[in-house]
Amino acid sequence: MKSYNHLYINGRWTQPVKGQTFPAIDPSDETVIAEVGAATAEDVDAAVKAAREAFDHGPWPRMSGKERAGYLRRIAGGIRARLNDLAELEVRDNGKPLPEAVWDIEDTAGCFDFYADLAERSDAQPERAVELSMEGFVSKAVKEPVGVVAAITPWNFPMLMASWKVAPAIAAGCTVVLKPSEVTSLTALEMAAICEEAEIPPGVVNILPGIGIEAGAPLTEHPLVDKIAFTGSVPTGSKLMKVAAQDIKNVSLELGGKSPLIIFDDCDLEDAVEWLMFGIFWNKGEVCSATSRVLVQENLYPKLMERLVEEARKLKIGNGMQDGVLLGPLVNAAQYEKVTGAIEAGKRDGATLVYGGERPAGLEKGYYLEPAIFVDVPEDCDLWKEEVFGPVVAIRRFATEEEAVRVANDSEYGLAGAVMSKDLERCERVARDLQAGIIWINCSQPTFVEAPWGGYKKSGIGRELGEWGYENYFETKQITSYVSDKPWGWFIK
Numbered sequence: 470m471k472s473y474n475h476l477y478i479n480g481r482w483t484q485p486v487k488g489q490t491f492p493a494i495d496p497s498d499e500t501v502i503a504e505v506g507a508a509t510a511e512d513v514d515a516a517v518k519a520a521r522e523a524f525d526h527g528p529w530p531r532m533s534g535k536e537r538a539g540y541l542r543r544i545a546g547g548i549r550a551r552l553n554d555l556a557e558l559e560v561r562d563n564g565k566p567l568p569e570a571v572w573d574i575e576d577t578a579g580c581f582d583f584y585a586d587l588a589e590r591s592d593a594q595p596e597r598a599v600e601l602s603m604e605g606f607v608s609k610a611v612k613e614p615v616g617v618v619a620a621i622t623p624w625n626f627p628m629l630m631a632s633w634k635v636a637p638a639i640a641a642g643c644t645v646v647l648k649p650s651e652v653t654s655l656t657a658l659e660m661a662a663i664c665e666e667a668e669i670p671p672g673v674v675n676i677l678p679g680i681g682i683e684a685g686a687p688l689t690e691h692p693l694v695d696k697i698a699f700t701g702s703v704p705t706g707s708k709l710m711k712v713a714a715q716d717i718k719n720v721s722l723e724l725g726g727k728s729p730l731i732i733f734d735d736c737d738l739e740d741a742v743e744w745l746m747f748g749i750f751w752n753k754g755e756v757c758s759a760t761s762r763v764l765v766q767e768n769l770y771p772k773l774m775e776r777l778v779e780e781a782r783k784l785k786i787g788n789g790m791q792d793g794v795l796l797g798p799l800v801n802a803a804q805y806e807k808v809t810g811a812i813e814a815g816k817r818d819g820a821t822l823v824y825g826g827e828r829p830a831g832l833e834k835g836y837y838l839e840p841a842i843f844v845d846v847p848e849d850c851d852l853w854k855e856e857v858f859g860p861v862v863a864i865r866r867f868a869t870e871e872e873a874v875r876v877a878n879d880s881e882y883g884l885a886g887a888v889m890s891k892d893l894e895r896c897e898r899v900a901r902d903l904q905a906g907i908i909w910i911n912c913s914q915p916t917f918v919e920a921p922w923g924g925y926k927k928s929g930i931g932r933e934l935g936e937w938g939y940e941n942y943f944e945t946k947q948i949t950s951y952v953s954d955k956p957w958g959w960f961i962k
């Protein structure tokens with residue numbers, strides 16, 4: 470494994486000032502695969518100052534969108550050129566099955582291409598005339614990049630989550646300091662190398678792995694940062710909002726969820742089982758929008774449970790590099806403890822475990838866990854209410870649409886929701902009734918760079934992806950001119 474003990478600051482590779490590192494661990498066998506350079510406040514300060522200088526005096530925000538698009542497309546090309554290596558690195562660092570990692574990396578490249586297109590298109594509409602109710606004035610609204618962006622990302626889709634922030638931010642003309650999760654930092658450093666190859670001007674993209682409290686906290690507290698773009702857990706998001714409040718920093722938050730999937734009894738059984746499984750076992754259930762609470766209408770329930778358990782038994786668990794594996798190891802020891810703890814708590818709280826939740830036979834090393842299927846989960850227990858972030862599904866039965874919607878909405882979260890029925894009018898109605906930012910009809914999880922992404926309630930503030938994710942990185946300025954020939958005549962008559 471090559472060396473990952475350096476940081477990318479101001480277009481150069483540097484050692485962390487304090488010389489600290491932390492290990493990157495392969496979750497399939499618990500071995501250390503690299504020592505990663507750990508940024509601290511001193512490195513963060515250098516990176517933020519470089520980003521500030523590049524924003525205030527460098528060419529980046531002053532270029533046309535078309536010019537910036539050229540760089541973004543080169544980054545996309547650089548990612549595609551090493552697609553297989555990056556996907557394998559993601560498997561080794563995160564544990565996800567290879568086909569999922571390939572998909573992530575393709576989407577990462579696609580995200581840079583998408584925002585290249587938007588940057589180019591925005592050259593055509595640099596300003597918008599504003600109609601005023603008073604004669605003698607003309608006004609226009611112009612968009613300007615928000616400035617220096619502190620981007621902080623989680624470990625479940627390491628490179629993809631970084632692209633959701635870096636791509637729109639630099640397309641808009643901002644400069645960025647990215648701190649990836651300390652659990653999975655390797656592909657972020659590869660992104661830095663690709664930016665270097667694409668000849669992004671110094672200071673525009675700075676990438677610093679580090680521990681949350683040692684690198685993330687000083688980054689968000691730094692007075693020269695204009696915007697904090699965060700994806701992660703609700704408790705960290707809440708802390709960041711308090712920090713942002715000190716200096717009134719612009720903040721967008723993509724946080725956790727406990728998203729419902731409502732399955733009506735007119736569904737095709739096989740489709741229902743497929744999407745139920747995809748909704749919670751894809752990416753090991755380590756998905757913010759995972760449909761981890763499932764509501765099944767009574768008539769379909771017995772058959773659906775039979776088929777679900779049958780299919781769950783067949784699910785191949787193992788090292789993500791092996792052919793046919795659909796469930797890799799959980800990301801690390803802490804996550805393993807958290808997920809197994811949630812399973813134990815679910816049992817204690819009266820939920821019935823009908824399948825899984827144990828270490829699979831023959832996989833003694835690595836953070837492997839069978840998918841866990843719980844039924845009759847009490848509405849007031851943590852397993853029903855709190856995010857587990859693992860392959861653990863909580864299922865309940867329901868009788869009427871009204872009941873399903875009430876139970877689905879009874880949550881502090883509001884990231885996503887899904888509904889399955891052959892009655893499309895009903896699907897549309899339920900989609901409108903669910904209190905969440907992303908609703909899937911007759912599916913669960915497919916995500917598109919063109920469509921808005923983000924949560925209601927405690928699941929976040931703001932939207933990523935699509936044109937909404939681009940808007941995140943702009944300020945709007947009004948420019949108003951007095952154009953009348955007559956003097957204003959208020960003080961001077």
Ligand code: NAD
Pocket residue numbers: 621622623624625626630648649650651679680681682684685686687689700701702703704705706708709723724725726756757758856858884923924928929
């Ligand atoms: P986390 O909150 O523990 O960490 C996220 C990031 O914040 C990491 O880079 C971490 O180092 C950093 N961090 C931690 N403490 C910090 C501090 N005090 N100041 C600044 N930065 C700090 O979350 P995680 O465990 O890495 O990720 C899992 C969570 O992310 C889940 O809750 C999941 O639902 C959520 N998530 C949400 C989305 C979304 O789009 N809504 C997408 C992916 C993950």
